Amino acid sequence: MSGSRKLARRAFLLEGAATGALLVATSRGSALPVPRRRPNIVLVLLDDFGIGDAQIYNPWSAIPTPNIDRLAAQGMRFADMHASSAVCTPSRYSILNGRYCWRSRLKSGVLDGSGTDLIEEGRLTLPGLLQKAGYRTAGIGKWHLGLGSGEATDYGKPLRPGPIDHGFDSYFGIPSSLDFPPYLYFENDHVVEAPSGHTEGSKEPRGVFWRAGGIAPHFRMEEVVPTLTARAVDYVKVAKRDKPFFLYFPLPSPHTPWVPLPEYKGTSNAGDYGDYVVETDAMIGRLLDAIDARPDGDDTIVIVTSDNGADWKPEDAARFAHRANADWRGEKADAWEAGHRIPFVIRWPGHIAPGTVSRETGSLTDIMATVAGALDLSLPDDAAEDSFNLLPALQQTGHAPIRPNIVDHSLEGMFTIREGNWKLVLGLGSGGFSAPKSVAPAAGGPKGQLYDLDADPREERNLYDAHPEIVARLSATLTELQQSGRSHPRRGI
Numbered sequence: 001m002s003g004s005r006k007l008a009r010r011a012f013l014l015e016g017a018a019t020g021a022l023l024v025a026t027s028r029g030s031a032l033p034v035p036r037r038r039p040n041i042v043l044v045l046l047d048d049f050g051i052g053d054a055q056i057y058n059p060w061s062a063i064p065t066p067n068i069d070r071l072a073a074q075g076m077r078f079a080d081m082h083a084s085s086a087v088c089t090p091s092r093y094s095i096l097n098g099r100y101c102w103r104s105r106l107k108s109g110v111l112d113g114s115g116t117d118l119i120e121e122g123r124l125t126l127p128g129l130l131q132k133a134g135y136r137t138a139g140i141g142k143w144h145l146g147l148g149s150g151e152a153t154d155y156g157k158p159l160r161p162g163p164i165d166h167g168f169d170s171y172f173g174i175p176s177s178l179d180f181p182p183y184l185y186f187e188n189d190h191v192v193e194a195p196s197g198h199t200e201g202s203k204e205p206r207g208v209f210w211r212a213g214g215i216a217p218h219f220r221m222e223e224v225v226p227t228l229t230a231r232a233v234d235y236v237k238v239a240k241r242d243k244p245f246f247l248y249f250p251l252p253s254p255h256t257p258w259v260p261l262p263e264y265k266g267t268s269n270a271g272d273y274g275d276y277v278v279e280t281d282a283m284i285g286r287l288l289d290a291i292d293a294r295p296d297g298d299d300t301i302v303i304v305t306s307d308n309g310a311d312w313k314p315e316d317a318a319r320f321a322h323r324a325n326a327d328w329r330g331e332k333a334d335a336w337e338a339g340h341r342i343p344f345v346i347r348w349p350g351h352i353a354p355g356t357v358s359r360e361t362g363s364l365t366d367i368m369a370t371v372a373g374a375l376d377l378s379l380p381d382d383a384a385e386d387s388f389n390l391l392p393a394l395q396q397t398g399h400a401p402i403r404p405n406i407v408d409h410s411l412e413g414m415f416t417i418r419e420g421n422w423k424l425v426l427g428l429g430s431g432g433f434s435a436p437k438s439v440a441p442a443a444g445g446p447k448g449q450l451y452d453l454d455a456d457p458r459e460e461r462n463l464y465d466a467h468p469e470i471v472a473r474l475s476a477t478l479t480e481l482q483q484s485g486r487s488h489p490r491r492g493i
């Protein structure tokens with residue numbers, strides 16, 4: 001290992017090693033009053049974008065990301081933020097519901113393109129909360145939370161229930177990941193162009209992958225990201241100021257297929273993946289420019305984050321001098337840190353000090369309670385049950401950890417629970433894509449994994465047998481969280 005890589009590795013490890021509410025900040029703010037006019041809110045959710053991709057998180061990234069870096073310089077980034085799951089569908093469920101997805105009918109894996117509506121009828125969602133508070137709510141991008149009811153989605157019928165039944169005034173996008181058929185756009189409850197064509201799919205080169213299936217005749221993989229971005233930019237440009245707006249913008253990149261437009265080819269040092277990340281960052285730049293051009297541009301909360309870790313395999317790391325998940329162990333889908341530790345950047349001028357970094361341990365399930373806290377909205381007891389208000393971290397007014405614990409979940413449904421520096425994994429192996437995926441316990445050997453992330457952020461020393469009391473305590477806490485149906489204490493009591 002070269003000297004510079006050693007330094008890089010140390011920087012990654014140091015950034016992740018500290019736990020709790022220690023703040024590394026350029027200045028300390030104080031609690032600010034609730035704004036007179038409610039701010040616009042833009043939530044950009046990237047797909048499989050890793051914590052080592054953006055240069056603001058990883059100065060050694062082989063991919064230029066000037067727009068995400070600019071946003072972070074104007075706001076705050078979190079170093080210890082986690083998706084609640086290491087894969088798409090459950091992570092998205094938890095963002096829009098403030099609730100762990102393993103409490104829903106989906107106990108592991110993801111929905112495919114025929115998956116039906118996952119969000120329970122009547123459940124208050126993040127857009128539903130904002131809709132009730134007088135917001136105009138729009139979703140533009142990858143849905144991946146199921147459409148319709150019954151055994152499988154019937155794309156020939158109205159796509160109900162769907163996003164417009166869960167708090168969105170309007171929705172335009174694609175049903176699931178860009179590698180799951182059918183390949184089409186839908187708007188609100190109907191298909192824009194029927195998937196009357198067929199694609200044989202693609203398996204190579206590495207990352208240019210999509211499955212065989214139905215496709216709308218005018219649907220082009222490489223046009224999806226710019227098409228969605230143009231829609232989002234138009235939305236921001238024309239949104240009237242009589243009401244604040246909430247825009248949920250889940251881009252399907254840089255998830256497979258890695259299909260950058262020709263003008264982005266060769267713009268990174270990380271192949272098609274890196275070039276697609278450059279394009280993704282440029283699209284965020286277009287959206288930021290549209291926001292900043294509005295008279296109320298400063299009166300806007302902008303969040304950029306990712307639904308899980310990067311799909312960056314050992315062979316990718318061998319081919320390119322790039323670490324999409326920094327030096328965290330594993331990759332997307334895993335119970336190990338690279339599966340779910342993700343970038344999280346938030347800008348809110350006048351309320352969040354620019355250029356700040358938080359080491360607060362947070363979860364994407366917290367967006368809902370944090371937004372409610374920022375807007376002084378109350379949440380009913382039967383909503384956002386796993387969501388904590390991170391506003392004290394954003395405003396740098398808190399000192400104690402906000403969350404008592406976080407729970408993460410791998411592709412295969414392997415649970416982890418984290419409390420401070422301790423992380424318990426209920427099983428052996430990654431539980432996801434990395435080898436070994438699953439390991440049967442040896443006679444007399446550990447049944448799970450226990451790591452001290454402060455001392456061992458790479459998760460290399462399993463302390464399961466050395467600290468049975470910690471294993472027992474964290475196991476009991478997880479069981480309590482599972483059985484009680486909530487992490488957040490009952491509100492108003």
Ligand SMILES: [Ca+2]
Nearest residue numbers: 047048088307
């Ligand atoms: Ca994803």
